Amino acid sequence: MQEAVLTIKKDSLNYQIPYRLEKRSQVDNDLLIDALVSGRLILDAGPEIISFEDDPTCNLSCPSCRKAILALTPEQSLERVESDVKLLDAVGAQAKEFWFSGAGDPFASSAYRKLFQNYDFDKFPNIRFRLDTNGILFNEHTWNTVLGKINQRIKLIAVSVDAASEETYESIRQGGNFRTLIENLRFISDLPERKQGMAFIIRMIVQQKNYREMRPFIELGRSLGVDGVVFSVIQNWGTYSDKVYQDQAVHLPTHPEYKEFCNLLKDPVFKEPMVDLGNLIELYNRVIAHDDMPHRGTFVSADVAGKHIVTDAPRKARVIAFYLPQFHPIPENDVWWGKGFTEWTNVGKAKPLFEGHYQPHVPADLGYYDLRVPETRQAQADLARSYGIEAFCYWHYWFAGHQLLERPFDEVIKTGQPDFPFCLGWANQTWSGIWHGAPDRVLIEQTYPGLEDYKAHFDKLLPAFRDPRYLRVHGRPLFVIYAPTNLSDACLFTSYWQELAQKAGLDGMYFVAHNVRNPEAYGCQACVDNAPFVSMNAPMVPVSPLSGGSVPKVSLYEDLVQYLKQYQLTGNEYPLVVPNWDNTPRSGSNGFVLQGSTPELFREMLDDAVQKVAQKPDPAERIVFIKAWNEWAEGNHLEPDLLHGHRYLEAVKESIFLTTGVTGKGLS
Structure with a gap:
C-alpha cells in the first residue's frame, strides 16, 4: 500500500x-x-x-x-x-x-x-x-x-x-x-x-x-x-x-x-x-x-484520430518530404546483410558513442513498422497530411532494369491507397556497404546502358506519372535525379524522357537535379541540395567518447541553421531542410553527427526556407524539400520518436500555414 x-x-x-x-x-x-x-x-x-x-x-x-x-x-x-x-x-x-x-x-x-x-x-x-x-x-x-x-x-x-x-x-x-x-x-x-x-x-x-x-x-x-x-x-x-x-x-x-x-x-x-x-x-x-x-x-x-486535417488551409510553401522505402525485407538484403535485414536493424542496435549523444532513436506513433502493411502506409499519409506535408518523394531504385525496394510504392500505385500525393526520386548511385560499415564492398553497380534501358525505365513508371495523385509543377510530373553528374549523357536521358512523356499524353517532365546548382547543364528545370552541412565549413566539436571508443565527426546543428540563413538560392533552386543528421547507426564512429538539434532550431531553419521560396512569383514553384520523412538510420526523420513526439511535425505546421489558427490540435 x-x-x-x-x-x-x-x-x-x-x-x-x-x-x-x-x-x-x-x-x-x-x-x-x-x-x-x-x-x-x-x-x-x-x-x-x-x-x-x-x-x-x-x-x-x-x-x-x-x-x-x-x-x-x-x-x-x-x-x-x-x-x-x-x-x-x-x-x-x-x-x-x-x-x-x-x-x-x-x-x-x-x-x-x-x-x-x-x-x-x-x-x-x-x-x-x-x-x-x-x-x-x-x-x-x-x-x-x-x-x-x-x-x-x-x-x-x-x-x-x-x-x-x-x-x-x-x-x-x-x-x-x-x-x-x-x-x-x-x-x-x-x-x-x-x-x-x-x-x-x-x-x-x-x-x-x-x-x-x-x-x-x-x-x-x-x-x-x-x-x-x-x-x-x-x-x-x-x-x-x-x-x-x-x-x-x-x-x-x-x-x-x-x-x-x-x-x-x-x-x-x-x-x-x-x-x-x-x-x-x-x-x-x-x-x-x-x-x-x-x-x-x-x-x-x-x-x-481526431480528424484534424489541415490541407485546406492557405500555405506559404509546398512541402515535399523524402521517403525511404527500406523498411521491409528483400532477398538482396538477406544475402548482403543477413536474413530479415531492414533499416530497423541498424536503428535498433544504435548506441550513444559520446557524452550527450542522442541514440538510439525509438519510433513512437508508428512503431517499428513494416512497409508491406497497407495500414502502416495509410497511417504515415494521414500523419503527414495532418501536419501539412503536401507529398512524399519516394526514393526509387532502378539498376538497368533491376529494381530494389519497389514493393511499397508498387502497392501504392496498384491499390490507389493511400490517397496522398507523391513523386519519385531516382537514387541513381552504386550501392556499396558504406551505409553499414563496409565502404569497399560493392553490392550492386549503377550503370546506364542507353536509350533502350531509358525507355524501359520510363514505361515502368508511366502508370505512376499518369496517377492523379502524382505531384506536378505546371502540369508536369516532378522527378528528382539524385546524381545527375553520374549520367554521362544526362541531357540525352532527360530530353528522351520529355519526348516519351509527350507521346504518352503528358505535358512533359519536371526534372529536379539533386546535388548540383546548375540544373540546366543536365536538362533539368530546377535543383535542390542534398547535404548542406557538407559545404558549411563549420568547426568540428570536441566530444568525450564513451567506453574509450572512437567518436564520429560532430558539428553543431545550430551552425547549419545559421549557414542556411546566409545561403543564397539560385533562381531555380529549392531549399532543403533537415530535422537532424546522425548516420552513426549505419557507419558507427565513421559517421557524422549534427549535435543539438531541437524542434525550435528546426523551425528557425524551416522559417527561413519558407520565407525564401515565398518570394517566387509562381506559387507552384514555392517548394521546400525536407530530408527526410523517415531516414531513421540517419537520425533524420519527421516521424515521431519517443524523445520529441510530434514537435518536429508541429514545427512544419506552424511554419507553412498562413492562418494563426493552426495549433498543436489542428485548425482552431
Whole structure:
C-alpha cells in the first residue's frame, strides 16, 4: 500500500494504492474484524513479504498524486528509520521479499537510502528486493552507492513512466525530465544482473492525457527489452476535483473519448505476452467480446484520430518530404546483410558513442513498422497530411532494369491507397556497404546502358506519372535525379524522357537535379541540395567518447541553421531542410553527427526556407524539400520518436500555414 498525504475522510483508510480498499464498516472477513476490534493480529508465522511504504517523500509532484513536492523533515525521517529498523529486527528469517516504494520515491527518501546503505540485510539469507520508482534518480551512481549492498539481490525494478513522448511525460510527471528518464531506463535495461533473473517492468497510469500513447509505450518497452509493460486506469486519490477526474478518466463510459479509447484497445498489440492490462482487463474483455470487425494495428496519432486535417488551409510553401522505402525485407538484403535485414536493424542496435549523444532513436506513433502493411502506409499519409506535408518523394531504385525496394510504392500505385500525393526520386548511385560499415564492398553497380534501358525505365513508371495523385509543377510530373553528374549523357536521358512523356499524353517532365546548382547543364528545370552541412565549413566539436571508443565527426546543428540563413538560392533552386543528421547507426564512429538539434532550431531553419521560396512569383514553384520523412538510420526523420513526439511535425505546421489558427490540435 502507498500512503498518500491526503485529507483524511471519515470511516475510510487514507492510502493511495492500485487496489480496492474496503471501508472499516464494510469489512466482512472474520479475521480482519477481530484484528480491527482487538487492534492486533496474531499469525502462526511471520510475514514473507513486507512492503515499506511509510514515507511520502518524492522528487516529483504529479497532479494525480499530490499538489506539491513533499519531503519529510530530518526529524521525521529519523523517526521512520528507527521505526523501520525495529520492524526489520523483529522479522524472522522466513521473510522472502522486501518491497520499497513509498507514497513517493524510495530514492528521494533519505530514510530508505539509509536503510539500503547501512542496515545489515545479510541476516535474511533468502531475501529479495522489489523497487518501485519513477526512475529519475535511478542512475549509475544510485546503483553503485545507494544500492551497492543489495543490488545483487533485487528481484524486480518497476518504473512508473506514464508516457511515450517528452511532451506528454512532462505534463503528467511534473518535475521530471524525459531525457534523463530515458537514459536511466537504458541503464537499467543494460544491467548485467538482468541476465541473472532481475526483472524490469515499466508502468503507465492510463488517462486522457496519454491513452493514445499506449501502443508507443509498448514500443518503448520493446526497445528497452523490458519483461513487462503494465497498464492501469487512473484513480482519484483525493487530489482531483470530481470534474477534473471525470475529464481524465477516459475509461469511463461518460467520457467523450471513451469510444475512441475502446477502439484503441482492439489493437492486437495488447495480446502480446509482455503486456499486462491490470485493472483494464475487464473493459478490454468486453471490448474484444463485442468487436466483430477485423482489426489491424492502431497506428494513428492524436491529430489523425481526431480528424484534424489541415490541407485546406492557405500555405506559404509546398512541402515535399523524402521517403525511404527500406523498411521491409528483400532477398538482396538477406544475402548482403543477413536474413530479415531492414533499416530497423541498424536503428535498433544504435548506441550513444559520446557524452550527450542522442541514440538510439525509438519510433513512437508508428512503431517499428513494416512497409508491406497497407495500414502502416495509410497511417504515415494521414500523419503527414495532418501536419501539412503536401507529398512524399519516394526514393526509387532502378539498376538497368533491376529494381530494389519497389514493393511499397508498387502497392501504392496498384491499390490507389493511400490517397496522398507523391513523386519519385531516382537514387541513381552504386550501392556499396558504406551505409553499414563496409565502404569497399560493392553490392550492386549503377550503370546506364542507353536509350533502350531509358525507355524501359520510363514505361515502368508511366502508370505512376499518369496517377492523379502524382505531384506536378505546371502540369508536369516532378522527378528528382539524385546524381545527375553520374549520367554521362544526362541531357540525352532527360530530353528522351520529355519526348516519351509527350507521346504518352503528358505535358512533359519536371526534372529536379539533386546535388548540383546548375540544373540546366543536365536538362533539368530546377535543383535542390542534398547535404548542406557538407559545404558549411563549420568547426568540428570536441566530444568525450564513451567506453574509450572512437567518436564520429560532430558539428553543431545550430551552425547549419545559421549557414542556411546566409545561403543564397539560385533562381531555380529549392531549399532543403533537415530535422537532424546522425548516420552513426549505419557507419558507427565513421559517421557524422549534427549535435543539438531541437524542434525550435528546426523551425528557425524551416522559417527561413519558407520565407525564401515565398518570394517566387509562381506559387507552384514555392517548394521546400525536407530530408527526410523517415531516414531513421540517419537520425533524420519527421516521424515521431519517443524523445520529441510530434514537435518536429508541429514545427512544419506552424511554419507553412498562413492562418494563426493552426495549433498543436489542428485548425482552431
